[in-house]
Amino acid sequence: MSDRLSPPNPDHLEKVTGRTQFITDIEVPGMLHGKVLRSTVPHAMIKSIDVSAALAIPGVVAVLTGADIVGLNHHWGPSLKDRPLIAIDRVRYVGEPVAMVAAENERIAEEALDAIVVDYELLPFVTEAAEALEPGAPLVHGNHEAIKDFYFKGEAKPVAGTNIFQRYAYEQGDVEKAFAESDRCFESKYEFPMVFHYAMEPHCVIASFHGDSLTLWSCGQSPTAVQKVLSRVFDMPLARIRIISPHIGGGFGGKASVKIDPLVAALAWKLRRPVRVCLSISESMLTARRLSATVHVRTGVRNDGTILAKSVRVLMNGGAYADTGPAVAVKAANRAIGPYRIPNLSLESVAVYTNTVPGAAFRSIGGPQAVWATESQMDEIAEALGLNPAEFRNRNLLRRGEHVRADLRPIDVEMGEAMDIAAQEMSRIKALDGDNITYDGTALGISDPGIMPVASVVMRLKIDGSVAVISNSVEIGQGVRGVLRKLASEQLNQPIEAIEVLTPDTAIAPYDWGTGASRSSLMMGLAIEDAARDILSQVAEIAELVFSADPAAVRFCEGGIIFGNEKKTFSELLHTYYGIDSGEIVGVGRVTPYSNGGRLAQAPLFWETAAGQCAIAVDEETGEIKVRHYVSVADVGRVVNRAAAEGQDEGASMMAFGHTLSEELVYQDGQPINATMIDYHVPTIDKAPENFVTVLIESGTGPGPGGMRGMGEGAILPVAPAIANALAAGYGARIRELPLTPERVWRAIREKRGS
Amino acid sequence: MFLAPFKHHRPTELSAVFEALAKYGDEAAVYAGGTELLLALKARVLRYEHLIDLKRVRELAGIKVDGEELVIGALATHHEIANSAVVKQHVPAYAALSEGIANIRVRSAGTLAGNLSFSEPHSDPPSLLAAMGASVTLVSPQARRSVPAAEFIVGEFTTVRNEDELIAEIRIPLTRAGEGYRYLKFGHLERPAVGASAGCIIRGGHTRYRLWLGALGDHPIHAAEVEDAIAGVPVALLPDVLPKLAVSFASKISATSDLHGSADYKQHLASVLMQRALAAACAAASGERVSHA
């Protein structure tokens, strides 16, 4: 069977036959069911909560409110300790958990929610970032403790007495001077909407206190972060907290760091019984969303198309709690640079609290917001200078090895190559299709992912040659278990059938930072490489001891080892060594900033990049954009599992079609008015382009095994600007606000015609 | 969200449905596919103690031709209608509309009768049924009456159906030679923002037209003024007169701005869709093979 037909992923059959166990399928003895009562108002003091009628309903076991948690360390957060486990005296957005009912079943719990009476004293609210910055705007928070290096490296920099919870700035060269020396300066503002992650599986957690231990079945992408937050909240040692991560039905950042785990654990803590909480999609929409952004870009160029200076100012709407927003804001600034030589660069990013759903990390955090702005402007500049957009980009492109920013790792791919391939593929598709009516648009995106070179894995080589791979990399649909299986098989030179990848469980799996930022395959790949070295050195030592082998000559072969012309099975080796026909070798693999001679310490670990080219046709009377062809190109270093890798690339692109064409969480009078599956419209398969090509370049230049780098996020970057660029090129309509709804497109084209 | 507890009834005869309705009054509701009703119950915007499932009532089932009319039983789903050979042959435009409703899950459970009874404004069928001169047959324990589809829906979630009446069937005149109909819709969300239905009837050298709009008002809107102005105008000359009339009519429709779009954009869509639908209907009437996809 070809590589494509046999993905080394035993999960697929289980999934398509409906046998995969997700958290919602897990039944813990004595388990109760929890439901969340949510705030119906954007900003208010809680005057009282009357739960007596709810408690009187047969089958209701307990109701948790803010009054219950005063004895705990009740505030938490990955960067700022700004969030209560459950609202205490105040609510800050529509959807914020105010009370929780635990009952014999979900139906009773839900009935009981209706019986709880909350008396609010309304406060003025703010939902727009720009308004939140104005003097006299309602303040969403008082001061909170910033916790340094808690989850992300560094710390958030809130500004006391304002709604600002993060400020970030970077400067190189002399931007103002360079603007003065430029032939032309271009300045525009771009808007990116609030969008929802829309993982197929809503947030679901089971929490259980037993004795002085806590076990959680968590949908989180970062089990060790969940463990750490819970340890602080309940003042419990890390080792007594166990996080199990079964199959997760997608996350995209909506389950990164820590989300509903502390809330569910608080209910279990009150109950002293296991409790399961499974949100609906609408509730997940009220749990996390992408930070919306206003991006001001100013670029100074010479008439020949050389960029002299660029200044980017990003304002992000971070919602009611900072969550992972502080990191998103930093990344949005960095990801605005692009793969270009910019001698004078000024980046600034500000994230503010508003009375809306908390903003959070979302696939290529901050990237789509930034790249939308800067890559749209690249085409605007090219047009004004009378240059072909590809040629203008080419003039300023960094070559491999050149610095994006003086303090960051030099770019490790050839973006020009990716852009050329995209153009060639598009010409080929159009020729085959006989298409001469569509207009093309191109965009490039680069991002600095793979954060935190801190990971570990345990590999247990059994006497029969089978291997258990134990890590905290969460299988979230991306196929990481299949990748780890293949990498372990390669590193140990054992058949793929011999490798078993276990369900992540912090009780047995060693520390890892988390699953996100395109890092797991790469980071665990490196850890597996290290663990295989560890196992090899142990078996070599044993072979020397029991067979007088030259340890330096020992190599793995299928089912055992080989040294010189001698071959021994693992069973022969270990039986002789242990004296019984049982036992195992435990290998530990570690990745730290000091690994590989310190080469992993510099940020980013690698550059994740994408070149996208689209071909669109627009119905000028309705304004509907049809993306007929799309080409996505990325240098991923090495493809480990082609079907899964292409799936990630296509998935990221299709996801971007959503924020490009239809998705936006809309607020009116402080209320999210379309946070339901019917009113919030994600692209369906009939919106997929007729021709969709993914080209994965295998340059072998990444830092991972076989030269791999991470992937899965990059392809989301170029889509929106590529489509907007095609629209401008073909129809003369430049739109700087997403999504490009038919109405906006129609208006823009009409305005253009009118002028 | 969960349904509040209710008692479930599964009658097999119409008389038993009426008995249950008489007995439980306001506390009972009938349903067929449940695609609208169950959502409303889950969202707790409606609440009933008794739910009466109509799906086993044989008198309400089936799709057949009766004389000059196609008869669609109240239990026929959009999917059945879209794929019925009889519908495709005799009222092809309506079969095409059915195929474009919602998604396959909704189509295979949801019924036309349920759609009309619920009368959510952002729906496809009502304007075309009006344009085709269809009628809705209502039955009560005492009587049976027929209401023109054009008059059935009177407002948002409101129809002329009385409390004690059920929709028994929908009757659509068969599309004859020299006639053509077409429904077109547009929207970027789950349900249509605007729909337009057009008919072209060529009889003995005289041409008449039908034009209705759907989804943008709270009931189907008859473009009577445009119909009158173009009555008798040969198909070939329509492009000379229609655009101005369509724009002018559309600009007078009272539309509201919402998630589907601003009022003026919807008015514009109405004029575009009216023209396109009418052109397609004319092509169908003159026997041109047009794809209804």
Ligand SMILES: Cc1cc2nc3c(=O)[nH]c(=O)nc-3n(C[C@H](O)[C@H](O)[C@H](O)COP(=O)(O)OP(=O)(O)OC[C@H]3O[C@@H](n4cnc5c(N)ncnc54)[C@H](O)[C@@H]3O)c2cc1C
């Ligand atoms: C996600 C989604 C998308 C949709 N998109 C579209 C779309 O694009 N276009 C469109 O036109 N529609 C759309 N719909 C609506 C769909 O057409 C209707 O939900 C469906 O036709 C209703 O039929 P049902 O049998 O399920 O009705 P039910 O939910 O069973 O009943 C609906 C109402 O009708 C009443 N009722 C049912 N049968 C009768 C009867 N015989 N006599 C009297 N009253 C009766 C019930 O009491 C209830 O009040 C969509 C629906 C959903 C859920």
